[in-house]
Amino acid sequence: MADRMQLYSARGSGGVAVEAALKLIGAPFDLTDAYTFNPATPQSGDKVLAANPMRQVPALVLPSGEVLTESAAILVWLAEAYPEARLAPAPGDPARGQFLRWMSFVSSAIYSLYWVKDDPARLVPDPAGHEALVERTLERIAWCWGVMDGQVSPGRYILGDDLTVLDLYVNVVSRFRPRRTRFYEVAPKMAETVKRVDADPRLAPLWAERMG
Ligand SMILES: N[C@@H](CCC(=O)N[C@@H](CS)C(=O)NCC(=O)O)C(=O)O
Structure with missing residues (x-):
């Protein structure tokens, strides 16, 4: 073992x-x-x-x-x-429900769409349809980020003043297409929190090495 x-x-x-x-x-x-x-x-x-x-x-x-x-x-x-x-609100913490809600949302509503975006031929055999499929998938992703941003009430981080694994998750997935510039437009509240996590000295070298 x-x-x-x-x-x-x-x-x-x-x-x-x-x-x-x-x-x-x-x-x-x-x-x-x-x-x-x-x-x-x-x-x-x-x-x-x-x-x-x-x-x-x-x-x-x-x-x-x-x-x-x-x-x-x-x-x-x-x-x-x-x-x-201390990377998540514990069971019983008032923030626990929203923590689970948004962890699941990022996974199911957003991250899962990259299976389509990364290889549109998986769903549409005709290459003529690929550009539109990718474009609409990216629009859906941006819309989902906007929905999430409209529902959260961040402090220093997405769920309040404590950094959680939700911040790490959003930090990474928001770097995927349609990329950060669009994310900042559709999710202005979370924009501030992801920038704070970008600059965290414990994580900045990892972001540079693995997400640069
Ligand atoms: N539902 C999975 C999705 C993971 C996923 O899509 N990973 C990507 C890399 S970012 C991958 O391995 N893609 C290859 C594929 O889906 O064929 C999870 O949340 O872990």
Whole structure:
């Protein structure tokens, strides 16, 4: 049995939110890069199949051998497994409901759409339809960010004055297309919080190295 966690992730992927959480927690882990979303590197992407038949990163293998997939679940699980890091409102905390709501929203309403955006031929065989599909998918993503921004009441961070894994998640996914400039337009309240997380000295080197 391994004594460290193993994380399958990739530069520029949602897995970097998990890398950021592990960094703040200070938990040792081994990193395996698997570039699942780059058709030019199929063998790299295939590496994650050892842990995730969905061929997606992130996937976290615990020292017991148990596998966790799904970015939101991994982030919530890490926050609970390492409560001393204070990366989520605990069960019973008044902010818990909104925490779970928005973790799930980012995963289901936004992140899942990249399966379509990254390879529109998965749903539309005719290349003539790809540009419109990508454009409309990006519009939907921007609209969802706007909906979320209209419903949250940030303090220094999205849920108030404490940084949570939701901030890490939004920080990373908001860098994907349609990218930050658009995100700042549609989500002006969260714009301030993501910039604060960008500048966090504990995380800035990670962002530069893994999301630059
Ligand atoms: N539902 C998954 C989605 C993960 C996902 O889409 N990961 C991307 C990288 S950012 C990926 O591996 N894409 C390859 C694919 O979907 O084929 C999660 O939340 O972890």
